[in-house]
Amino acid sequence: MPDKIRISLTVNGVGHDVLVEPRMLLVDFLRDELQLTGTHAGCEQGVCGACTVLLDGETTRSCLLFAAQLDGSSVRTVESLARPDGSLHPIQRAFTENHGLQCGFCTPGMLMAACELLEHTPLPEPEDVKDALSGNLCRCTGYQNIVRSVCAAGRVLATAENGSHPASETAETTGASA
Amino acid sequence: MKPAAFAYLAPSSVEEAVDRLAEHGPDARVLAGGQSLVRLMNTRLATPSVVVDVNRIPDLDHIGADNGTVHVGAIARQRSCELAPLVRSRVPLFAEACSQVAHVSVRKRGTVVGSVAFADPCAELPAALLALDGQVVARSRAGERVIDADDFFVGPFENSLAPDEFAVELRIPVTAVERTGSAFVEVSRRHGDLPMCGASTVVQLDEDGAVANARIALCGVGQRPMRARDTEDLLLGQRPADELLAQAAELTAAATDPIGDCHASAAFRRHLARVLTRRSLQTAVARARKEDTDA
Numbered sequence: 001m002p003d004k005i006r007i008s009l010t011v012n013g014v015g016h017d018v019l020v021e022p023r024m025l026l027v028d029f030l031r032d033e034l035q036l037t038g039t040h041a042g043c044e045q046g047v048c049g050a051c052t053v054l055l056d057g058e059t060t061r062s063c064l065l066f067a068a069q070l071d072g073s074s075v076r077t078v079e080s081l082a083r084p085d086g087s088l089h090p091i092q093r094a095f096t097e098n099h100g101l102q103c104g105f106c107t108p109g110m111l112m113a114a115c116e117l118l119e120h121t122p123l124p125e126p127e128d129v130k131d132a133l134s135g136n137l138c139r140c141t142g143y144q145n146i147v148r149s150v151c152a153a154g155r156v157l158a159t160a161e162n163g164s165h166p167a168s169e170t171a172e173t174t175g176a177s178a
Numbered sequence: 179m180k181p182a183a184f185a186y187l188a189p190s191s192v193e194e195a196v197d198r199l200a201e202h203g204p205d206a207r208v209l210a211g212g213q214s215l216v217r218l219m220n221t222r223l224a225t226p227s228v229v230v231d232v233n234r235i236p237d238l239d240h241i242g243a244d245n246g247t248v249h250v251g252a253i254a255r256q257r258s259c260e261l262a263p264l265v266r267s268r269v270p271l272f273a274e275a276c277s278q279v280a281h282v283s284v285r286k287r288g289t290v291v292g293s294v295a296f297a298d299p300c301a302e303l304p305a306a307l308l309a310l311d312g313q314v315v316a317r318s319r320a321g322e323r324v325i326d327a328d329d330f331f332v333g334p335f336e337n338s339l340a341p342d343e344f345a346v347e348l349r350i351p352v353t354a355v356e357r358t359g360s361a362f363v364e365v366s367r368r369h370g371d372l373p374m375c376g377a378s379t380v381v382q383l384d385e386d387g388a389v390a391n392a393r394i395a396l397c398g399v400g401q402r403p404m405r406a407r408d409t410e411d412l413l414l415g416q417r418p419a420d421e422l423l424a425q426a427a428e429l430t431a432a433a434t435d436p437i438g439d440c441h442a443s444a445a446f447r448r449h450l451a452r453v454l455t456r457r458s459l460q461t462a463v464a465r466a467r468k469e470d471t472d473a
Contacts, residue, residue: 022186135281
């Protein structure tokens with residue numbers, strides 16, 4: 001068996017100094033070693049986007065990276081979204097209020113891709129959302145409501161940044177934009 | 179499925195990387211963006227016993243230009259090339275091709291050199307490099323070898339690198355600005371999929387509006403990206419009227435040798451070759467005449 005590799009990385013703000021087998025994928029490291037099972041392993045070949053995480057702030061597929069490559073890196077997973085008290089992040093709340101998930105398998109990847117989009121494009125048009133999330137597959141085909149959820153989350157986050165409280169309803173009321 | 183066991187090496191210089199490749203030969207694979215290699219390893223279509231991760235090598239992500247040539251380093255990402263003002267202004271065809279590779283999150287990790295070296299006959303970047311008369315710079319212990327794109331692509335997923343060679347850079351001649359236009363167009367089943375067929379075209383017009391130079395390459399229509407040299411010859415010195423472009427498209431389609439598979443039949447790919455050749459020529463000519471408002 002080849003030598004294990006020592007890596008030091010940050011996951012959701014927590015430092016880890018660990019030995020990993022070279023062939024261990026980041027998605028398996030997160031799920032099996034750190035018990036962060038929010039990140040889902042779908043196709044395991046970079047097609048479905050369910051395993052999307054933020055690596056040094058950028059979306060990437062955690063099934064196409066080896067943990068051994070990540071010495072010195074910072075990873076954010078879906079577990080970083082909710083507050084420690086369990087209250088949902090505005091993006092998560094927007095998904096629940098706009099029926100942005102059915103079986104939920106693709107949701108962690110959708111949420112992380114939405115996170116990145118909203119960071120760069122605070123008030124996205126439905127077309128922006130479709131482009132940003134085009135690499136994430138939903139086998140329930142609930143795309144309309146996913147797009148609606150992300151647009152709604154953008155409005156809530158933008159309002160929150162302007163000083164109001166983000167806890168208000170995020171449900172899409174116009175319904176026509178998606 | 180999970181990858182088979184391998185030894186992980188992360189050299190910190192190009193010299194060290196080529197030493198590792200020399201030691202391990204065909205058992206070793208270079209890991210750059212990993213968007214193709216890791217997928218193959220996960221499904222065990224590739225089972226290298228040594229993986230040489232080149233992402234830790236400093237300055238290998240360069241995108242620069244000198245003496246009329248654009249240089250792209252081995253770990254420059256597709257997304258960086260797509261957005262780099264230098265690439266967009268000096269080799270716009272290449273930036274346009276990069277923008278059509280997979281999805282943004284794949285392009286942020288996937289490298290330009292890696293996609294070229296992977297030599298997928300359907301992929302965008304090998305065809306774009308071929309149309310642009312680009313070159314691949316390979317390094318080994320023996321030194322440096324510069325390979326023309328036409329000699330680099332051998333067959334499906336097969337390039338002319340030796341097992342101990344490391345593709346460190348692409349060199350792409352800067353596209354002329356005067357009366358020159360280019361276009362990369364493709365058709366895929368779903369947004370972000372590999373195209374069933376794609377066409378990359380550069381056209382330069384002379385002062386009278388006739389074709390002074392045309393370069394056309396296609397993907398998805400054979401064992402490797404195809405340069406349509408007969409079509410280029412046909413266009414030379416002619417005014418690019420609709421009738422000529424239709425004739426060029428016909429000639430290009432006839433030269434293709436597509437394979438039918440689950441994505442598209444051979445006949446459909448040939449049809450696409452005709453449509454996309456004409457479309458890319460029309461757009462390139464319009465851009466050369468500065469008629470294209472999207473350019």
